[in-house]
Amino acid sequence: MSGNNPFTPVFGKVPPYMAGRQDVIGPITQALEEGSNSPDIATLLVGPRGSGKTALLSYLAVEAQGRGWVAANVTASRGMLDDVVQQCREGASHLLEEKDGSRLTGIQLGSVSLQWERGVQNPPNWRSLMNGITDELAKTDTGLLITVDEVDPRLEEMRHLVEVYQHFMRENRKVALVMAGLPHNVSLMVSKYTTTFLRRAARHTLGPVPDYEIAEAFRLTVLQGGREIEPDALAAATEAIQGFPFMFQLVGYRAWNASPGERGVSIDDVRAGIVMAKAELKSRVFDATLSTLANGDIAFLAAMLEDEGDTLQSDMARRLNKSSSHVSTYKRRLLDEGVIEEPRRGRLRFCLPGFREFLLEEGV
Numbered sequence: 001m002s003g004n005n006p007f008t009p010v011f012g013k014v015p016p017y018m019a020g021r022q023d024v025i026g027p028i029t030q031a032l033e034e035g036s037n038s039p040d041i042a043t044l045l046v047g048p049r050g051s052g053k054t055a056l057l058s059y060l061a062v063e064a065q066g067r068g069w070v071a072a073n074v075t076a077s078r079g080m081l082d083d084v085v086q087q088c089r090e091g092a093s094h095l096l097e098e099k100d101g102s103r104l105t106g107i108q109l110g111s112v113s114l115q116w117e118r119g120v121q122n123p124p125n126w127r128s129l130m131n132g133i134t135d136e137l138a139k140t141d142t143g144l145l146i147t148v149d150e151v152d153p154r155l156e157e158m159r160h161l162v163e164v165y166q167h168f169m170r171e172n173r174k175v176a177l178v179m180a181g182l183p184h185n186v187s188l189m190v191s192k193y194t195t196t197f198l199r200r201a202a203r204h205t206l207g208p209v210p211d212y213e214i215a216e217a218f219r220l221t222v223l224q225g226g227r228e229i230e231p232d233a234l235a236a237a238t239e240a241i242q243g244f245p246f247m248f249q250l251v252g253y254r255a256w257n258a259s260p261g262e263r264g265v266s267i268d269d270v271r272a273g274i275v276m277a278k279a280e281l282k283s284r285v286f287d288a289t290l291s292t293l294a295n296g297d298i299a300f301l302a303a304m305l306e307d308e309g310d311t312l313q314s315d316m317a318r319r320l321n322k323s324s325s326h327v328s329t330y331k332r333r334l335l336d337e338g339v340i341e342e343p344r345r346g347r348l349r350f351c352l353p354g355f356r357e358f359l360l361e362e363g364v
């Protein structure tokens, strides 16, 4: 008897099996083991839509908690600093209660964070509030992991968090920071903020996951749900997924539902799943990406469509009838948006699988 569909085609959802990403998870979990002196204690994750940033942050938070750390997961937005405080309180309450019931109220988290929420003229000093919390945690040698999703360098609170974190580091507090965002936003943050640790922070790009890791995670996910997948079906799924985590979940979810009562997931199930997954990828990722692009970006991409393989940057000035500095500017923008990649200097290609075909169909 097979179980429920084990695939998770939902943004932000941690999948039962993470395909790949050990190169990111490994150093960070090691930093959590070692404490505050590891260079990986502050890490930036960069990736296009659907590459698995949010899922990875949640995964890392669970890893941290499993090692006795308190984790505060927030999204860059107004109120994020207060959110960090609230989550510390929730995450640490049982621990502090067990160790010493009176300490938590001693920090008076509740009243101070409420002031912040109400927008009192002089908001509580977030740094001293966090110092109080980390002092308390230090008594039991408990670390704190702060994760920030959807990095937005234009937010004052974002800047404040980064600046205060620099002090945590200097003071040797056991606080880890992992921030994730679209390439453009992360690059902007690093160049805009003067804090030096950001420049030195470990940085990982969440590119395509290698096929063998996709295939293994796919097979294990199917098994987890109580079914099996035939080798030809697995090969077809892997080929269609092209290393892209969101596509992994879409193909898996739809292929599973093609004949949920069967023991095996067949190649026909996978083929049907791929058709539906492609349509969903279009509406949920490609249309959204296209709508954020400026006319100049779209003209640049349209000029790239002439090539079936990689585009040479040196061809672009002529095709667009623009200067080479114009070409460099738009290349940079599209790299930062996570739409194209530059596998070798001067060679460009689309980085979201299927996006080129989508643009052709849209007739841009």
Ligand SMILES: Nc1ncnc2c1ncn2[C@@H]1O[C@H](COP(=O)(O)OP(=O)(O)OP(=O)(O)O)[C@@H](O)[C@H]1O
Binding pocket: 008, 009, 010, 011, 012, 013, 014, 015, 017, 018, 019, 020, 021, 047, 048, 049, 050, 051, 052, 053, 054, 055, 056, 217, 245, 246, 247, 248, 249
């Ligand atoms: N390593 C992975 N292996 C398999 N599936 C994954 C992996 N990482 C993420 N996923 C799945 O991929 C989908 C997209 O993940 P997630 O929402 O984390 O992407 P994201 O990079 O945060 O996207 P966005 O930029 O739109 O917020 C989700 O359905 C998630 O379950």
Ligand SMILES: [Mg+2]
Binding pocket: 011, 012, 053, 054, 055, 149
């Ligand atoms: Mg996300």
